[in-house]
Amino acid sequence: MISTYPVVSGRYLINGEWKENNETSNIINPANKSEVVGKVALCTEEIVNEAINAASKAFEFWSQSEIQDRVERMKAAAQELSKIIEEHVSLFVRENGKTLVEAKKDLLRCVEVMNGGADELLKWWNPELLPGNQKVQVRRRARGVTAVITPWNSPMILTFKRVIPAVLAGNTVVVKPATNCPLTIMACLKVVAEHFPPGVINIVTGSGKMIGDKLCSDSRVRTIAFVGSTQTGKDIMKKSSENLQKVYMELGGNDPAIILEDANLDEEAIKRLRMSILKAAGQVCSAIKRVYVQESRYVELVKKLKKEFERIVVGDGIQPDVTMGPLNNKAQYDYVNGLIERTEKAGANVITAGIQLNPEMWDQGYFILPTIVTGVDQQSEIVRAEQFGPVIPMLPFSTIDEVIKLANDSEFGLRASVWTENEELAVEMADRLEAGAVFHNNHTIFSDLALDFPGLKESGVSRETRHCGLEFFADSYGFAN
Numbered sequence: 001m002i003s004t005y006p007v008v009s010g011r012y013l014i015n016g017e018w019k020e021n022n023e024t025s026n027i028i029n030p031a032n033k034s035e036v037v038g039k040v041a042l043c044t045e046e047i048v049n050e051a052i053n054a055a056s057k058a059f060e061f062w063s064q065s066e067i068q069d070r071v072e073r074m075k076a077a078a079q080e081l082s083k084i085i086e087e088h089v090s091l092f093v094r095e096n097g098k099t100l101v102e103a104k105k106d107l108l109r110c111v112e113v114m115n116g117g118a119d120e121l122l123k124w125w126n127p128e129l130l131p132g133n134q135k136v137q138v139r140r141r142a143r144g145v146t147a148v149i150t151p152w153n154s155p156m157i158l159t160f161k162r163v164i165p166a167v168l169a170g171n172t173v174v175v176k177p178a179t180n181c182p183l184t185i186m187a188c189l190k191v192v193a194e195h196f197p198p199g200v201i202n203i204v205t206g207s208g209k210m211i212g213d214k215l216c217s218d219s220r221v222r223t224i225a226f227v228g229s230t231q232t233g234k235d236i237m238k239k240s241s242e243n244l245q246k247v248y249m250e251l252g253g254n255d256p257a258i259i260l261e262d263a264n265l266d267e268e269a270i271k272r273l274r275m276s277i278l279k280a281a282g283q284v285c286s287a288i289k290r291v292y293v294q295e296s297r298y299v300e301l302v303k304k305l306k307k308e309f310e311r312i313v314v315g316d317g318i319q320p321d322v323t324m325g326p327l328n329n330k331a332q333y334d335y336v337n338g339l340i341e342r343t344e345k346a347g348a349n350v351i352t353a354g355i356q357l358n359p360e361m362w363d364q365g366y367f368i369l370p371t372i373v374t375g376v377d378q379q380s381e382i383v384r385a386e387q388f389g390p391v392i393p394m395l396p397f398s399t400i401d402e403v404i405k406l407a408n409d410s411e412f413g414l415r416a417s418v419w420t421e422n423e424e425l426a427v428e429m430a431d432r433l434e435a436g437a438v439f440h441n442n443h444t445i446f447s448d449l450a451l452d453f454p455g456l457k458e459s460g461v462s463r464e465t466r467h468c469g470l471e472f473f474a475d476s477y478g479f480a481n
Helices: 045-062 067-096 100-124 155-168 183-193 208-217 230-240 267-282 295-309 330-345 359-364 400-408 423-432 467-473
Strands: 011-014 017-020 024-029 032-041 128-130 136-142 145-149 172-176 201-203 221-227 246-250 255-259 288-294 349-352 371-374 391-397 415-419 437-440 474-480
Touching: 011 045, 011 183, 024 067, 032 067, 032 183, 032 359, 045 145, 045 172, 045 201, 045 208, 067 100, 067 155, 067 183, 100 155, 100 183, 100 467, 145 155, 145 208, 155 172, 155 183, 155 221, 155 467, 172 208, 183 201, 208 221, 208 230, 221 230, 221 467, 230 246, 255 400, 267 288, 267 295, 267 391, 267 415, 288 295, 288 400, 295 371, 295 391, 330 349, 330 371, 330 391, 391 400, 400 423, 415 423, 423 437, 467 474
Parallel strands: 145 172, 145 221, 172 201, 221 246, 255 288, 255 415, 288 391, 371 391, 415 437
Antiparallel strands: 011 017, 011 201, 024 032, 128 136, 136 474, 349 371
């Protein structure tokens, strides 16, 4: 029998060599639990140590490489990757659960990160001369081995936004993708890694706790870029503190959307609102997780959003008619279903909408229809939790002071949005909202991938970054004479 698994299935990458591992685990299609998409290698601690060794040795020469050489290699890699995007879209859909449109967009954005980062490096790396009586230059150098640990919900773009600037800045990397869906990442990084010296890009897979512990406890790893749950982020920070490693954390979110009395709730606005809630079946850190609506518009918005949700076609993302796929894994599926059930038992009004594309196949995947919840308050579990699924609570409010207090009443502070025709008022409210970024009449990501504003409170640890994140992966130092 001919295997349909991708060539990276069950393998890991160290020092330019793809190695097989006897211990593996199945990767399941979340839209069809009976389909095994491929295997993931369960690397041992010894294998992880081997990867760190390779990255450490490669850093000695890669950190001294010419900037122009890095740029040319990255540009060539981007060109090669762009040629195989189309053939990897279906793999991404089958292991992750995204729709075809979502999957292709994510892959194309990875190429954009590569080209944008390469273009930015040439300008950013130049020394900066500071004004003053003494001649002082701000210069930059690579930090060392970088660990990149990424999640299952948006694995491609969240991996590339860390790996690419790290490599461009002269670092070597050890990448740990999520066990649920590592294949597309590995297949695409295989193309990228072939354009760089052996050891610059290494990939290990398997136990998140074991690999994370190893990367955090090894003093040769100087930087850790992690995207995932807040609790795991806290654990990484504790372990990394022993070596004073530099950490970037993109963690959980419970994003509020505030709909004011004068908001334009036309068809286009409702569509933007829906996309901000249901993208990737709600499995996005910066998706809207709470909607606060001024009392006079509450009934209207619930009705309009329900009508918009009724158009959503839920099913296997490989089908072109599908507009929302399944949840990625059983644990998340069980959590979201349990959350909805507990909310309904507590007396809330649960409104389910949407179309099942293939009802007879519904039980074969982790499918949940879009759900609106009303009749809850600020202390309800559905409001305080990060649902990470296609379910949204909607709460009325009366005054701006009241809604600011409600929106800020969360341990998270990733993103927020204000929906009003009064831009001046939106800016005033943004100054009071505890979020890393606030959007006006939308709730999305920055179209310029070079921008990255970290979350506040328990949503993240870092700082505003530009230049595709290059600053995070380099040390600035002063040279004076």
